[in-house]
Amino acid sequence: MSSWTRLFQRPKRRHFALLDEERRCRMLLTAVERPCSAQWIEVPEIRLDWIGKPIPGALQR
Template sequence: MIGLLLRRAPMRHFARLDNQGRCQSLWQLAEPPDSGHWVEITHSDPRWLGQTIPPDALAPMPGARRQRQSWQAQPV
């Protein structure tokens, strides 16, 4: 019972990008940061600092699958 009350939100990985899309900082947080250009990533790697984030490390955006499906042709 107490375990349910003390349950924490899972930690997620975020990268802050500059205007050229290069990684400026890496954070691990329960919620996305409020300000700045942050993207969610699947994991963090300090070698990405100053570099672009590899496309396969970007976390899927919520709703991305639903959006793709809405563009598919519907049978008549």
């Protein structure tokens, strides 16, 4: 990889879902870093139909 490529390389964006106390999705976010709140979990993709519903495959407490 050349120096120019490394210089202009963008950070990898990751996807997160904010879960409420009943483990339902309340918000979706794409960001470089994980949000600080413990209720955010990383998800492989963003799907708007998850809002208000449990995330399929999300770990249970």
